[in-house]
Amino acid sequence: MELAQSVDKSPFMVEIVEQLKKLNRLGKSLYVAVGIHEPSSRSQRVKNTLVYLDESGSILQRYQKLHLFDVEIKDGPILKESRAVEPGTEIVPPFNTPAGKLGLGICYDLRFPELALRLRTMGAQILTYPAAWTVKTGPHFQLLGKSTAVLTQSYVILPSQKGRHTTQTKQEIARDGLQSNRESFGHTCIIDPNGTILAQCSDVGQEETLCVADIDLQRLATIRQNMPLWNQRRPDIFGYKV
Missing domain, CATH: 3.60.110.10 (Carbon-nitrogen hydrolase)
Structure with a gap:
């Protein structure tokens, strides 16, 4: 949760956008889908998001994960993605x-x-x-x-x-x-x-x-x-x- 940042402020995303723009200037178009965690305005949890960017670095689509990985195994690991992640709705x-x-x-x-x-x-x-x-x-x-x-x-x-x-x-x-x-x-x-x-x-x-x-x-x-x-x-x- 500490690492979740908005797309425009995330160093990770800023670098990807810059690289896409650089490739575009060289005449090499590349479209990418990138998984990130974004802060949520509705809760203290984050959003598990997939963004799709065009060759200029513009976000064309954004999808928020619907199904969260909540698994509790007897005498084994307990994994609760929903504790930290907010599920998508569409x-x-x-x-x-x-x-x-x-x-x-x-x-x-x-x-x-x-x-x-x-x-x-x-x-x-x-x-x-x-x-x-x-x-x-x-x-x-x-x-x-x-x-x-x-x-x-x-x-x-x-x-x-x-x-x-x-x-x-x-x-x-x-x-x-x-x-x-x-x-x-x-x-x-x-x-x-x-x-x-x-x-x-x-x-x-x-x-x-x-x-x-x-x-x-x-x-x-x-x-x-x-x-x-x-x-x-x-x-x-x-x-x-x-």
């Missing part, structure tokens, strides 16, 4: 990007198919879920990504933090020293509408890695045409249409 409609129409989620949102299904109904071609996934549930990460891609017939992009880091406050660091008390799973990947991993980052060592893949919207359209799932849904039976 879905951001998919929006146009150079790669296609993009729908936004964050980390734990991946476990709730309603969001992905609604985004697909709203026109999404690509879904992204930036994550700091736990190692203990690591095997679920790409499995959920693949199933989401197949269920929605969409590309799924899973940027994922890796390595060890701390969840300590400044006071705890001052008292106990810096401790790497949390490890994230990594395994960043890009998945096609058939559930095939097109590209994946190496998770050997602590170095930052990058993966890229082509987004083929014509292939996506063909997949959806050949198996028209959205024309075959049964809201008359289930009582609602996601």
